[in-house]
Amino acid sequence: MTLQVDDLRVCYRTLMGEVRALDGVSFTVADGEIMGVVGESGCGKSTLGKSLVRLDNRMKHVGGTVTVDGEPLPIADDRAMNRFRFTSVSIIPQYAMSALNPTRRIGRLVADLLDAHGMSYAATRPELVRRLALVGLPETVLDSYPIELSGGMKQRVVLVLSTLRDPALLVADEVTSALDVSTQRAVAQTLVEFRDRGYVRGMLVVTHDISLVYQIADTIMVMYAGRLAEKAPSDVVVTEPLHPYTQLLIGALPEVGARFSERRLTGIPGRPPGLRNPPQGCRFRARCPLAFDKCAEQPPFVEVAENHQVACWKAGS
Numbered sequence: 001m002t003l004q005v006d007d008l009r010v011c012y013r014t015l016m017g018e019v020r021a022l023d024g025v026s027f028t029v030a031d032g033e034i035m036g037v038v039g040e041s042g043c044g045k046s047t048l049g050k051s052l053v054r055l056d057n058r059m060k061h062v063g064g065t066v067t068v069d070g071e072p073l074p075i076a077d078d079r080a081m082n083r084f085r086f087t088s089v090s091i092i093p094q095y096a097m098s099a100l101n102p103t104r105r106i107g108r109l110v111a112d113l114l115d116a117h118g119m120s121y122a123a124t125r126p127e128l129v130r131r132l133a134l135v136g137l138p139e140t141v142l143d144s145y146p147i148e149l150s151g152g153m154k155q156r157v158v159l160v161l162s163t164l165r166d167p168a169l170l171v172a173d174e175v176t177s178a179l180d181v182s183t184q185r186a187v188a189q190t191l192v193e194f195r196d197r198g199y200v201r202g203m204l205v206v207t208h209d210i211s212l213v214y215q216i217a218d219t220i221m222v223m224y225a226g227r228l229a230e231k232a233p234s235d236v237v238v239t240e241p242l243h244p245y246t247q248l249l250i251g252a253l254p255e256v257g258a259r260f261s262e263r264r265l266t267g268i269p270g271r272p273p274g275l276r277n278p279p280q281g282c283r284f285r286a287r288c289p290l291a292f293d294k295c296a297e298q299p300p301f302v303e304v305a306e307n308h309q310v311a312c313w314k315a316g317s
């Protein structure tokens, strides 16, 4: 088992009070598994990804445990996590490619990164060049400045760097969202290839793009308002979703070849609740077409079929 997350609770401290961004999240990612994490903006996807690798100083670990290969990660202790970052858990944060220092050549950036982790650039360079070639980048990119590379090239550089130490888990947060469609597909395929080659064992692909994650993920986990709504193999989530929220998310996707003069695109009416003072019971209740009395109680996240978990009183009934 690569990753096990149990009852993870994380909040942000703000002047207005605590935002409970993750509220009792439990799941596992198996060896070799790519898991897509989807949901509307603000549901806690990025917080989940970040909290497994680096809590920023506004985030507070409220409770719950994370283990990788059975070893607990000290996620609440930034310094203790240094031993695990990059080697055991690695992250490509949102907007990483735009964050590359524009005044440093790529090779220099890599040398700085390796130095910070006590590794020699000279000794690592042959493997680095091999992996760059694998993603279609020539050795000469090491002499380039970030501004000289396209978005897709920068994203591939970031992917190679974040997996150089073959981490058990890679969190890829919106790695394709600023790219054109064909580059998106190429970068997504690279994620799969890195998993297939064993450069990374398990992956959390955080995205709002269900169609893209459907093509590469083994499993999709749907989040709503800081909790898990549904988790199942990708094709099950897309073709037979059980949670009303997942059904509406999938129903809001445009169909290939659809004529929009005949079928209008619809979103999900309403907005997710604020997480400073979230409602009791099922958090989707106010927007749910199937809501009934029982939804005033929080539904447990339970297995309703093999590898298929849902948090809804109506699912499976």
Ligand SMILES: Nc1ncnc2c1ncn2[C@@H]1O[C@H](COP(=O)(O)OP(=O)(O)OP(=O)(O)O)[C@@H](O)[C@H]1O
Pocket: 012, 013, 014, 019, 021, 039, 040, 041, 042, 043, 044, 045, 046, 047, 048, 058, 208, 274, 275
């Ligand atoms: N630095 C912060 N301070 C306070 N609240 C925050 C902060 N970052 C995120 N939040 C809140 O935490 C909740 C979860 O946010 P998060 O960014 O994890 O969601 P997300 O699903 O990744 O959204 P997006 O797709 O827009 O990135 C939201 O209610 C958000 O407003």
